[in-house]
Amino acid sequence: MKKLFVVLVIGLFVFVSGQAMAGNTAQQTVSFQITAINEIAVSGNPGQLVVNASNAGEDPDPATDDTTSYSVTTNGELKKIVGKIDSAMPSNTKLEAQLAATTGGSSAGYVELGELDQNLVTGISLLSESGKTITYRFSAQAEAGTLSGQRTVTFTLTDG
Amino acid sequence: MKKFLSILLIFASFLYLEPSAFSGNSAQQTVQFAVEEINEVSVSGDPETMYVGPGEPGRLPPEVSESSTTYNITTTSSNKKITVHLTQSSYDPTLCYLKVNLQPPSGATSPGDVQIPGDNSSANVVTGISRVSQSGLGITYKFRFVGLDSEKLQQASFNFLVNFTLTDS
Numbered sequence: 644m645k646k647l648f649v650v651l652v653i654g655l656f657v658f659v660s661g662q663a664m665a666g667n668t669a670q671q672t673v674s675f676q677i678t679a680i681n682e683i684a685v686s687g688n689p690g691q692l693v694v695n696a697s698n699a700g701e702d703p704d705p706a707t708d709d710t711t712s713y714s715v716t717t718n719g720e721l722k723k724i725v726g727k728i729d730s731a732m733p734s735n736t737k738l739e740a741q742l743a744a745t746t747g748g749s750s751a752g753y754v755e756l757g758e759l760d761q762n763l764v765t766g767i768s769l770l771s772e773s774g775k776t777i778t779y780r781f782s783a784q785a786e787a788g789t790l791s792g793q794r795t796v797t798f799t800l801t802d803g
Numbered sequence: 804m805k806k807f808l809s810i811l812l813i814f815a816s817f818l819y820l821e822p823s824a825f826s827g828n829s830a831q832q833t834v835q836f837a838v839e840e841i842n843e844v845s846v847s848g849d850p851e852t853m854y855v856g857p858g859e860p861g862r863l864p865p866e867v868s869e870s871s872t873t874y875n876i877t878t879t880s881s882n883k884k885i886t887v888h889l890t891q892s893s894y895d896p897t898l899c900y901l902k903v904n905l906q907p908p909s910g911a912t913s914p915g916d917v918q919i920p921g922d923n924s925s926a927n928v929v930t931g932i933s934r935v936s937q938s939g940l941g942i943t944y945k946f947r948f949v950g951l952d953s954e955k956l957q958q959a960s961f962n963f964l965v966n967f968t969l970t971d972s
Binding site for chain 1: 827828829830831832833834835836837838839840841843844845874875876877878879880881934935936937938939
């Protein structure tokens with residue numbers, strides 16, 4: 644009889660406990676997480692850079708192109724954009740790139756591109772911007788002679 | 804039906820891959836460049852007037868020279884030369900000569916003093932010019948009477964319009 648009483652009391656607790664999860668409210672735990680986002684894109688390819696004029700006695704006038712732009716999104720801090728080309732430029736020529744700075748970032752101005760990454764924009768933090776101008780400048784000395792070619796330029800958004 | 808599905812899948816794959824190539828933490832551009840043929844020559848200005856002195860009695864006046872001017876040159880081409888010719892003058896080679904000597908740019912050759920033809924033909928003054936850009940290269944003129952013509956010797960002055968041309972060898 645005493646055992647029966649103990650069983651009934653335990654059963655009552657189990658019933659009451661079950662009622663705590665029911666009624667006119669309900670709860671859920673929502674977990675969230677923002678992972679690192681670092682995206683960069685370009686608008687397309689620039690036009691051909693043609694060196695075809697000079698003052699006598701001076702190196703040929705450089706050719707420039709500012710028809711393309713880049714877009715960047717990052718939720719990280721102190722990122723930077725670096726750039727490089729896939730192979731060295733011909734002798735006595737130089738390819739430079741200048742990227743417009745993002746808000747709060749700093750542009751390095753015209754930077755000669757080589758096979759190793761060069762800093763182009765630094766101090767990029769927590770932003771999403773588009774239409775930032777990319778300006779290319781192609782220079783040649785007379786010693787370069789006449790030539791033509793192309794290079795693939797890779798921009799990378801990385802830790803600053 | 805199977806073929807249609809295959810084509811659709813391939814097309815969908817391209818749609819997926821194409822934007823991926825331009826997104827992510829890097830992006831690429833193809834930059835095309837060219838250097839075309841450039842051939843430019845210029846001079847610093849006109850030389851000073853060359854005054855011919857009286858010389859010794861019974862002999863022709865001595866040669867006078869002038870070296871105050873220079874020329875500039877830029878070429879991206881190979882094996883060019885500079886020629887000289889007169890386009891406007893009262894130049895009479897039987898009476899006098901006008902010689903010119905151009906300092907050659909690096910890698911080129913000058914024949915030294917070159918008498919400018921009096922018949923509007925051209926004479927080479929620098930040869931073997933290739934892929935060079937230089938300024939301040941010297942120009943030297945030399946003038947002398949070589950014949951006695953009392954009428955022309957009494958002429959107050961002569962003006963020569965000298966043309967330098969950068970051209971193919």
